[in-house]
Amino acid sequence: MSVRTLAVAPGQGSLLDQVDDLGLRPLGRAVTRRVLDHGAWVDVRPGWVTGSRTLLEHLLDAVPWQAERRRMYDRVVDTPRLLRFYAEHEPLPHPLLVAAREALDAHYAAEPAAEPFATAGLCLYRDEHDSVAWHGDRIGRGATHDTMVAIVSVGAPRRLLLRPRGGGASLTLPVGHGDLVVMGGSCQRTWEHAVPKERHPTGPRVSIQLRPRGVR
Numbered sequence: 001m002s003v004r005t006l007a008v009a010p011g012q013g014s015l016l017d018q019v020d021d022l023g024l025r026p027l028g029r030a031v032t033r034r035v036l037d038h039g040a041w042v043d044v045r046p047g048w049v050t051g052s053r054t055l056l057e058h059l060l061d062a063v064p065w066q067a068e069r070r071r072m073y074d075r076v077v078d079t080p081r082l083l084r085f086y087a088e089h090e091p092l093p094h095p096l097l098v099a100a101r102e103a104l105d106a107h108y109a110a111e112p113a114a115e116p117f118a119t120a121g122l123c124l125y126r127d128e129h130d131s132v133a134w135h136g137d138r139i140g141r142g143a144t145h146d147t148m149v150a151i152v153s154v155g156a157p158r159r160l161l162l163r164p165r166g167g168g169a170s171l172t173l174p175v176g177h178g179d180l181v182v183m184g185g186s187c188q189r190t191w192e193h194a195v196p197k198e199r200h201p202t203g204p205r206v207s208i209q210l211r212p213r214g215v216r
């Protein structure tokens with residue numbers, strides 16, 4: 001599916017997106033952790049990818065985006081975003097994603113639930129109408145074991161919401177322009193996350209989710 005019509009409007013990126021070369025800033029102490037209830041945690045590293053507008057434009061063009069269809073009652077409908085899943089050992093669509101995966105493996109090597117990040121799920125939110133509903137990544141081991149899911153965002157900022165699975169106040173993380181969020185501990189089974197639709201016009205955002213083997 002071509003998404004060439006989603007070209008990024010001039011001035012749409014942040015200033016940093018436009019002036020910096022494509023690259024990765026250090027992780028280290030720039031990563032801040034928020035400890036959540038029930039053994040979950042979330043790490044944030046704003047602006048991890050520099051020059052992320054270049055990466056956005058490349059991914060919009062080079063990734064063979066696919067629409068996914070879901071049954072809803074008696075109808076089959078398109079899910080409101082485009083997707084492409086890269087299995088373990090499948091070449092990734094840009095070398096920066098390989099560098100990001102290696103940097104994350106090194107940074108999180110000492111975590112109790114450390115495992116190499118193996119797969120990459122890419123999602124394209126074309127505009128403010130695209131979204132993903134509340135869910136945890138509970139296909140596979142995320143349903144029973146602590147794990148980590150790293151999300152790198154390029155393009156227009158959206159809101160990533162997290163809430164305890166049984167209900168409770170949600171927290172909101174802005175994600176776009178090269179930001180990194182890592183959900184860890186029990187987050188996939190005790191918390192849910194969502195990217196809601198927005199009311200105001202929003203440009204494209206690509207979310208790159210890196211997961212260990214057997215987590216989806």
Ligand SMILES: O=C(O)CCC(=O)C(=O)O
Pocket residue numbers: 121123132137151160175193194195207208209
């Ligand atoms: O857009 C995001 O960053 C979240 C995507 C997500 O939760 C998923 O695809 O499972």
